[in-house]
Amino acid sequence: MSASRLLSVLLLLQSRGRLSAQTIAGELGVSVRTAYRDLTRLQAAGVPVYAEPGRGGGYQLLDGYRTRLTGMSEGEARALFFAGLPGPAADLGLAGEVTAARLKLLAALPTGLREEAARTAAVFHLDAPGWYREPEQTPHxxxxxxxxxxxxxxxxxxxxxxxxxxxxxxxxxxxxxxxxxxxxxxxxxxxxxxxxxxxxxxxxxxxxxxxxxxxxxxxxxxxxxxxxxxxxRRYTGTATIRLSPRGRRRLPDNVPPAVVRSVDSTATAAGAEGWVEAVIPTESTEHACGELLRLGVDVEVIAPAELRLTMAETIGVLARAYEVH
Missing domain, CATH: 2.30.30 (SH3 type barrels.)
Known part of the structure; x- marks a missing residue:
């Protein structure tokens, strides 16, 4: 027996009212006999499903009965639509299943919460990849x-x-x-x-x-x-730097969050005009040089000597390359 199928039977009855066993079987892709068996199991579980005999009859829920699933708060109804992430679902090959699940859940919501969920879905969109790079290809x-x-x-x-x-x-x-x-x-x-x-x-x-x-x-x-x-594993060393106020403001856009946090926790005043001295984690001399050069004149490396020398040599090469004759 599939618990998810029983839930589907319950949601069908709740969202569409009276249905024949043949209709339920067709909706779920099972035999009529299986549909009858599922309806019997729902009744045995205490769900108030009853049969209406005769032409146009079928199975339906007792008036006023609603599952706990639809006893959602307004916030839960909004959150429901944050689960339908079209990009990742498409990557996983589940776009169709996610859409179908959202439609089933939407149909099962009371009218007021259904409208709230629809409004939320219309004003939020998830775009997972970061800026400045193409989405990665993942054919496998x-x-x-x-x-x-x-x-x-x-x-x-x-x-x-x-x-x-x-x-x-x-x-x-x-x-x-x-x-x-x-x-x-x-x-x-x-x-x-x-x-x-x-x-x-x-x-x-x-x-x-x-x-x-x-x-x-x-x-x-x-x-x-x-x-x-x-x-x-990433950060194997440290460096001591001086930062101008502008350099500190530009820090989040140019270095990883771990470096920003380290500056915030270790910064001490270093001279006039708001400059500070701080200790930051580093991956390697070459990598740290590349990151810190983004800050231009707003940063100075104090230690270690190897990083300070690499910065000076790189700046010297750049100066010669851009020398005006």
Missing amino acids: LPVLVDAVLTRRAVDARYRRWRAPQEVNRRLRPYGLVLKSGTWYVVAATERGVATYRVSQVLDAVLSDEVFDRPGDFDLGTYWTSYLDAFQT
Whole structure:
């Protein structure tokens, strides 16, 4: 017995009134016998479904009965339409299913909340990818979706940043994550659980292997710990800098949030005109130089000496390149 199908029968009766078993069977793509059995199970569960005999008869709910699902508050009705994210749903190959689900839920809402939900849907739109970049191509995402839902392993060819750049992996996908418009698959391998960027999957083929996802694995908890570990691996050093007031205002548009937070927590006054001195985390000398150069004359590196020297050398090259003759 499908609990979701029983819910569908209930919503059909609630949104459309009296229906014959034949109509219910046609709507849900099941046999008439199955429809009768589902109606009997709803009655056994305490749902007040009764049959009206004769021509034009059928099954309907007792007048005034409504499911708890439709006992939504105004805020819940609004929130319902934040769940229908057309871009990610299309990526996953579920656009049709999401649309159908929203329509069914909308039909089940009382009139006032139905209008509220429709108004909310009309004035909010989600565009997940960030600015200044094209959306990533993920042609193998549907295969990974299938693997997650059917718990089948995938033989994948993956491109990574370190040598050898192309590697073959057997992935046992535990889940998918959409982060700032970028899809990631969390999967178990012989080396343990790891995270892979879907756009870097060059080939993916479903295998015959069926795996069990650990009962204690929680995708949200894993992702949070992964992000924390990523930040730890990312920032391997620190630098001391001086910032002008304008440089501090421009900081959020030019460096990652972790750097902004570090400036806010460590800034101390450093001379006149509002300049401050602060300690920031750094990935590498080269990377830090590139980020800080975006701030131009509004930043000065105090330490380490290697970063200060790299900044000076880079600025010298730029000065010679733009020297006016």
